[in-house]
Amino acid sequence: MNTFLKISLGFVLGVVSTIxxxxxxxxxxxxxxxxxxxxxxxKALKNLNQSLGDFDEDGQRNIQSFELTTKKGIVKLHTYMPKDSVQILMGRPQSTDINDYGYGEAHETWKYKGTNKYVDEFTIEFINGKLKSVNQFKDH
Structure with a gap:
């Protein structure tokens, strides 16, 4: 009986130790x-933060809206909009220009004709595929 208690106690201590x-x-x-x-x-948040870019002092994104009057009607664009979204709204550009200055930024400029068929009325600039600015030529 004494041997049985020793074996049982050893087994219980072994199980408790293992657990x-x-x-x-x-x-x-x-x-x-x-x-x-x-x-x-x-790291993912840092990469996302870098890819979004252009934040003000409060850490808020500086988003600007543009309302353009085109042949198709009024088109609303905003900064950081992807190129494909702009193309869906504005259509295919009449001319494009791509510049890669090194530094990991690809600058792209799209030009559109407006109501004046001789002058490019809208110039849309992208940086790394995101809308940066819109310029509209106005003949006054």
């Missing part, structure tokens, strides 16, 4: 995984 070790390993691994997740999350 304790597994708990400690899981807690440590979870902490390392959380740190890795947090690092990845911060």
């Amino acid at each position: 304790g070790v597994l708990y400690i390993i899981a807690a440590t691994q979870n902490t390392e995984e959380n740190q890795l997740r947090e690092e990845i999350r911060m």
Whole structure:
């Protein structure tokens, strides 16, 4: 009987020790995984922040709206709009110009004719595929 108690006590202590070790390993691994997740999350946020660009002092994005009167009617554009959205609204540009100055920025300029068929009425500028500015020629 004494031997049975020793074996039982040894078994119980072995199980408790194993559970304790597994708990400690899981807690440590979870902490390392959380740190890795947090690092990845911060890198992703930093990359997103850089890709959006142009924030004011308060960390807010400086978005400007443009309302253009075209042959098709009134078109509303805003800064940071993707090129394909602008093309859907404005149609195919009459001319395009692409410049890559190095520095990781691709500048693209699209020109559209308006009611005056001799003058480019709208000049739309993009940086890295996002609308930066709109200029409208007005004949007064």
